[in-house]
Amino acid sequence: MTTPTAKPTVATVWLDGCSGCHMSFLDLDERLITLAGLVDVLHSPVVDQKQFPQQVDLTLVEGAVSSEEDLHKALIIRARSKLVVALGDCAVTGNVPAMRNYFDRSDLFARAYVENAQEPTTPEERRVVLPVLGVPPLRPHATALHEVIKVDMFLPGCPPPADAIWYLLTEILAGRTPATTTVSRFGK
Amino acid sequence: MNTPVDIATESITLRIDDKDVSCRKGETVLQVARENGIDIPTLCYMEGLTVWGGCRLCMVEIAGSPKLQAACATVCTEGMIISTQSPRLENYRRMIVELLFAERNHVCSVCVSNGHCELQTMAVKLGIDHVRFAYRFPHLEVDNSHDRMRMDHNRCILCTRCVRVCAEIEGAHTKDIKGRGVLAAIIHDLDQNWGESSTCTSCGKCVNICPTGALTHRGTAVGEMTKKTTFLPYLTLMREAQP
Numbered sequence: 001m002t003t004p005t006a007k008p009t010v011a012t013v014w015l016d017g018c019s020g021c022h023m024s025f026l027d028l029d030e031r032l033i034t035l036a037g038l039v040d041v042l043h044s045p046v047v048d049q050k051q052f053p054q055q056v057d058l059t060l061v062e063g064a065v066s067s068e069e070d071l072h073k074a075l076i077i078r079a080r081s082k083l084v085v086a087l088g089d090c091a092v093t094g095n096v097p098a099m100r101n102y103f104d105r106s107d108l109f110a111r112a113y114v115e116n117a118q119e120p121t122t123p124e125e126r127r128v129v130l131p132v133l134g135v136p137p138l139r140p141h142a143t144a145l146h147e148v149i150k151v152d153m154f155l156p157g158c159p160p161p162a163d164a165i166w167y168l169l170t171e172i173l174a175g176r177t178p179a180t181t182t183v184s185r186f187g188k
Numbered sequence: 189m190n191t192p193v194d195i196a197t198e199s200i201t202l203r204i205d206d207k208d209v210s211c212r213k214g215e216t217v218l219q220v221a222r223e224n225g226i227d228i229p230t231l232c233y234m235e236g237l238t239v240w241g242g243c244r245l246c247m248v249e250i251a252g253s254p255k256l257q258a259a260c261a262t263v264c265t266e267g268m269i270i271s272t273q274s275p276r277l278e279n280y281r282r283m284i285v286e287l288l289f290a291e292r293n294h295v296c297s298v299c300v301s302n303g304h305c306e307l308q309t310m311a312v313k314l315g316i317d318h319v320r321f322a323y324r325f326p327h328l329e330v331d332n333s334h335d336r337m338r339m340d341h342n343r344c345i346l347c348t349r350c351v352r353v354c355a356e357i358e359g360a361h362t363k364d365i366k367g368r369g370v371l372a373a374i375i376h377d378l379d380q381n382w383g384e385s386s387t388c389t390s391c392g393k394c395v396n397i398c399p400t401g402a403l404t405h406r407g408t409a410v411g412e413m414t415k416k417t418t419f420l421p422y423l424t425l426m427r428e429a430q431p
Contacts (some may be wrong), residue, residue: 036215086318089296096297098295098323099293153317156315156317186311
């Protein structure tokens with residue numbers, strides 16, 4: 001349970017991305033102090049809360065939907081958030097994580113765990129075992145967030161500049177729909 | 189070419205976006221609109237090359253015709269009433285550019301033309317913040333066989349500017365198109381590796397005229413590839429000035 005608060009609640013989530021969008025979010029610098037006065041950040045890679053809260057006003061999602069775990073999280077985010085924003089090119093287009101989509105998963109595994117693996121020295125190492133325990137299965141394609149859940153707003157960019165994130169947040173808090181292509185674009 | 193022109197019979201008046209304009213006989217809607225500061229988006233059109241009419245971004249509405257017409261390929265006639273902006277046209281233009289993004293692998297963030305790409309700029313211009321169509325993720329090749337230039341089919345939008353500049357300006361006609369629909373692709377000579385082409389003069393016009401990161405100089409990293417298209421009007425002018 002979250003403490004009742006008058007301030008809008010915000011969550012940020014990191015799916016299949018490089019965390020660059022979150023770095024850009026931290027690049028808000030001193031504006032983070034202002035933001036802390038405007039919203040309550042309930043869940044994020046930069047706060048302690050591990051479980052996604054029951055109810056959030058706004059969720060920013062970084063990263064493509066690549067594994068079954070990503071999909072599971074995306075569905076929870078949608079069910080519990082009033083507004084979902086795809087933050088950055090991976091969430092918006094698939095971007096770099098989706099570059100694996102041109103290949104079969106078996107080829108990817110072979111590349112990662114056999115071809116690029118260190119030269120085996122022991123019989124144990126020579127026995128190629130793909131990790132299956134404790135890792136989420138990879139979906140056939142890494143996809144944009146809006147291919148699996150309804151997304152309300154999109155902020156493209158790799159990563160979106162801090163100024164663009166600030167513009168997005170302040171526009172949403174003011175009750176307006178941000179015109180995100182005026183502040184960022186694919187690949188920015 | 190330099191014969192005196194009878195202004196009264198050789199000029200045409202028409203209306204574009206509620207603006208009365210006049211032009212010479214034979215001019216296209218796109219030319220006249222641009223001469224009068226009316227912007228119509230294009231990707232395949234290039235002044236100095238023959239009209240291709242392939243990208244369909246310059247579609248306009250002409251009063252009295254239910255069909256949309258490509259402004260680049262429509263010659264002005266007396267009394268035409270043209271709209272270059274409408275919700276219907278904006279919807280189609282947006283759809284076209286989104287389909288271009290979905291058709292091949294345009295990964296802007298790792299593209300050598302990031303920040304200098306006409307497709308990317310067009311997305312911004314049309315307010316495209318995401319693509320509503322499913323990406324196809326085709327497996328396409330990068331032709332690295334030429335010692336100075338590179339062809340990345342992942343980034344190609346098949347505008348054919350390279351084909352036309354090669355055939356019409358350089359006169360080599362090394363490049364052409366094979367296949368149809370999503371299987372269409374730029375080829376060199378008889379679908380050989382670029383580096384093995386016996387007709388390519390390595391002039392580099394195709395690289396400079398390519399709107400995206402499909403044709404680039406080798407050795408360029410992300411965002412480093414800038415294009416120079418200023419040579420084309422100059423060459424065309426020189427050619428026209430020849431007796």
